[in-house]
Amino acid sequence: MAIIEVEELTKIFNGDIRAVDGISFKVEEGELLGFLGPNGAGKTTTLNMLSTLLKPTSGSAIVNGHDILENPDAVRRSIGFVFQDPTLDTELTGRENLDFHGRIYGLKRKVRVERIKEMLEIVQLEDRADDLVKTYSGGMKRRLEIARGLLHYPKVLFLDEPTLGLDPQTRRAIWEHIQRLNEDEKVTIILTTHYTEEADYLCNRIQIIDFGKLVAVGTPNDLKSRLEGDIVSLVFKDPAHLMKIHPLFKGKDWVSSAIPVAGDGGNAGGMSxxxxxxxxxxxxxxxxxxxxxxxxxxxxxxxxxxxxxxxxxxxxxxxxxxxxxxxxxxxxKAGAKQLNLLVDDGGHRIPEIVKIVDGAGVELESVELHKPTLDDVFLATTGRSIRDERGSFTETIRRRRITRSARGMRVRG
Ligand SMILES: Nc1ncnc2c1ncn2[C@@H]1O[C@H](COP(=O)(O)OP(=O)(O)OP(=O)(O)O)[C@@H](O)[C@H]1O
Ligand SMILES: [Mg+2]
Incomplete structure (x- = not known):
């Protein structure tokens, strides 16, 4: 049974920014759906509309049987939300933050005390529950936010970049929590992320959104198997060489695609x-x-x-x-030094590929062969490498701030 049904959902900001452009999709009960897309693709805007924080310009959605426009209060009561930007009150303790949230949801005192205890256990924060949140590490704050999102036993949980800026170990721990919630507590989850390995590991199904439209939907394996063949990544010493080589592969019948990838040097964000x-x-x-x-x-x-x-x-x-x-x-020159070729039987083609590059008098820094990953799917569908998703200047600063607070505070936590 579909627990979320979205019909032609659209959000236009300031008259001309089509943040979400008529998307339709369904989420089945018990699914763990990943929402991937470059910066500004419309992920947060979609989640904000589904959770009734933002009114759509047009279109509609049913969440847990309630229409987001006709019955927003019922929608809100039945969902949990973990926001992209931290929204905890850092002058309160962890327990106080949860208690406050429980009151907003009208949970009785006895129920609140029980649930808070249970959620603190789930996210392993029992021993720090009575410390002020400003003394928490980034990972602890994130865990507290997840606990808060779950306090009222929502049927659907929206997680907007739940592990942004966390170190790999904390990220793993959060993955386990998310997985457990989905499998044991039967919570349907939609999560957005910039980490493809996260989506690959956690999600039953993935939707890729770009410019407010869905550009690919499927299980991680479905999506990967759509790219038939192998990826051969050629890294050049000089970005200008890429320009010279790119056309030589475009016409070959054994090359299904040849996509330049913005390198991490120079102005890759600007390039993207x-x-x-x-x-x-x-x-x-x-x-x-x-x-x-x-x-x-x-x-x-x-x-x-x-x-x-x-x-x-x-x-x-x-x-x-x-x-x-x-x-x-x-x-x-602004950044691309890498060319990714999707070819049949990559291993056998490498000598030929190297010969073509050599013949053009271009030096290679490295050649790498791998089976298509979700990163490659992302690159093929959006034209951008998810690793180079830096977006605007302010976005970069915002992310750096979140990342720093996550990392820096961890030392203390
Ligand atoms: N309140 C707003 N007013 C005007 N434009 C907005 C507003 N909120 C979002 N936008 C614009 O809508 C588009 C989609 O933004 P959104 O935050 O949904 O993207 P996203 O996919 O969540 O990106 P990110 O990966 O960076 O979080 C962007 O172009 C953004 O600048
Ligand atoms: Mg967002």
Whole structure:
């Protein structure tokens, strides 16, 4: 039975940012669904609408049998939510935070005391429950937030990047909690994440969202097996070499795709961002009307439509890139040093691949062969590498802040 049914859900901000663009999907009771997508894809906005924190521009959804528009209170009572940004009161103790939440949900004192004890056990915070939250480590705060989200025994739990910034060990521990909740407590869970290994490990099913639309749905294995063959990653010494080599593989019938991956040096975040904008322009989406839209990009504004705000410096770079070959290679220089080829029988093709690269007089830094992973699926569907998902400057700062607080405080915790 579907516990969540979403129909043409849409959110448009400020008249022109299509954060969520008419998505429809169902979630079966007991599922653990992963919601993946680049920065700004619309994940948080979707969860916020489903949890009634945000009103859709159009479309509808039923959660636990309640319509999000007609019966938001009933929806809220039946769900739990762990937000992307921490929302604990750090001047209160862990127990006080939970107690406060229990009161909001109208739990009687006796029930509150019992549930708080139970949840603190689940997240292993019993011994720190009476310390102020400001003395907690990032991982402890995250665990307390999960405990809070569960206090009223929700049937559906929304987790927005539950392990952002946590160290691998704490992340593992949280995975176990999440898995246990899903399997033992039968809580249906939707979680968003930027960690594909997290989605791969935890989720029965994954949805990838990009520019407010679903671009791929399936079990982790389904998604991976859609990329038939092997991935051969070529890393070049110089990004300019990638430009030279890329066309040599594009025409080969044994190469199903050849995708440049932004490297982690230089301005990879900016590069991803630009690729995103370029793709939008190429698709003629987001109110920019294909190439014609470029003319309008020169002056003021700053809106690329469809959720993308284009900073002036990018506009200039894009305009240059579109008008000359040199411009495009300048863009590539911004970071891409790696080319991922999806090929049949990769192991046997490597000598041929190396020969082609050699023949073009280009030096390789490394060649690597692997079976398609979810990262590759992400790259193939969104054109971006999830590892390079840095997004905007402010986003980078925000993430760094959360990560620092998670790491830094851990020492004390
Ligand atoms: N309150 C708001 N006002 C205007 N625009 C907004 C608002 N909230 C979100 N947006 C825009 O909507 C788009 C989708 O944002 P959203 O937060 O849903 O993305 P996300 O997929 O959660 O990204 P991330 O991975 O960075 O958390 C972005 O372009 C964002 O800038
Ligand atoms: Mg988000």
């Amino acid at each position: 961002r630009m690729m995103e904008i370029m793709r939008r322009i190429a698709r003629g989406r987001g109110g920019m009307g294909g190439m014609g839209g470029l003319a309008g990009m020169g002056a003021g504004g700053g809106h690329g439509g469809g959720g993308i705000r284009i900073p002036k410096r990018y506009k200039e770079m894009i305009a240059k890139a579109m008008s000359s070959k040199g411009g495009l290679s300048a863009m590539m």
